[in-house]
Amino acid sequence: MVFGMENILELREVSRRFSKSAFTLDKISFSLPYGAILGFVGENGAGKTTTIGCILNTIKKDSGMVKLFGREMEDGDTDIREKIGVVYDGDNFPGFWTAKQLSQVMEGIYTQWDNALFQKYLEEFRLPSHQKIKEYSRGMAMKLAIAAALSHRPQLLILDEATSGLDPVIRDEMLDIFLEFMQEESHSILLSSHITSDLEKIADYITFIHNGKLIMTVSKNDLAYRYAVMRCKESQFLAMDPGDMIAWRKRDFQIDVLVADGKEAQRKYKGIAADHVSVDEIMLLLVKGERV
Numbered sequence: 001m002v003f004g005m006e007n008i009l010e011l012r013e014v015s016r017r018f019s020k021s022a023f024t025l026d027k028i029s030f031s032l033p034y035g036a037i038l039g040f041v042g043e044n045g046a047g048k049t050t051t052i053g054c055i056l057n058t059i060k061k062d063s064g065m066v067k068l069f070g071r072e073m074e075d076g077d078t079d080i081r082e083k084i085g086v087v088y089d090g091d092n093f094p095g096f097w098t099a100k101q102l103s104q105v106m107e108g109i110y111t112q113w114d115n116a117l118f119q120k121y122l123e124e125f126r127l128p129s130h131q132k133i134k135e136y137s138r139g140m141a142m143k144l145a146i147a148a149a150l151s152h153r154p155q156l157l158i159l160d161e162a163t164s165g166l167d168p169v170i171r172d173e174m175l176d177i178f179l180e181f182m183q184e185e186s187h188s189i190l191l192s193s194h195i196t197s198d199l200e201k202i203a204d205y206i207t208f209i210h211n212g213k214l215i216m217t218v219s220k221n222d223l224a225y226r227y228a229v230m231r232c233k234e235s236q237f238l239a240m241d242p243g244d245m246i247a248w249r250k251r252d253f254q255i256d257v258l259v260a261d262g263k264e265a266q267r268k269y270k271g272i273a274a275d276h277v278s279v280d281e282i283m284l285l286l287v288k289g290e291r292v
Contacts, residue, residue, distance in 0.1 A: 014064035039199030040192035042209035085149030089161035092145035095134030110152035121147035196279035228262025249289030
């Protein structure tokens with residue numbers, strides 16, 4: 001992916017070692033263009049939250065570079081923080097606050113805080129403003145966090161598993177709100193999730209991370225129209241050029257092979273069935289299979 005002025009976010013070889021857990025975030029590089037949604041996919045513990053911590057400077061990276069809006073963020077750069085809306089999986093705010101109190105606190109933090117917009121979201125999401133946040137359901141608490149993130153009018157939304165634990169109807173509402181946010185060409189979203197169907201609906205690019213390593217970044221168009229899984233018998237698999245394979249996995253009497261260009265592979269290897277591939281299946285092949 002290109003580096004340059006057209007990116008709202010860039011990571012170059014970002015690394016962080018954790019001596020206690022032996023987990024290492026290992027040279028993560030990707031970029032997010034203006035006007036795009038990047039889905040950040042990996043199993044739990046793959047390093048998604050650590051990467052987001054390094055982007056936001058809440059976790060100190062050991063090496064590498066993170067650029068937001070074309071510059072590196074220092075602790076004192078409140079103008080950059082103003083432009084980023086963040087929603088975490090779990091508790092985003094103290095439970096004894098009400099939405100009304102939250103609004104007052106946010107107004108003191110963000111110069112761009114738009115109380116009228118926040119009230120509009122509270123009505124739209126049917127969130128009572130005088131009820132303590134701890135009395136909200138999980139779905140309501142997540143909606144409140146998204147309302148608060150959007151109400152200081154950020155350019156970049158960073159969502160860490162923000163749709164997990166929500167029922168499909170609420171998740172669908174959330175995705176609509178994200179797409180509405182993307183109507184502005186200068187806006188972008190980094191959406192980390194293990195609910196891959198959400199990403200298939202709205203992401204422009206998908207980046208796969210596993211065991212602290214970035215495996216690959218693919219555009220959704222390539223995923224939809226180019227990538228494929230070849231379903232091979234052993235003899236067919238042995239006849240394939242390893243250079244055409246991204247990953248493979250043996251399953252009972254067949255071997256599934258992930259290729260970057262399904263049409264080309266079918267031309268080259270006659271008689272092997274090729275299927276379109278979902279993000280889930282790519283994830284399984286990359287994580288559970290052998291990578292070439």
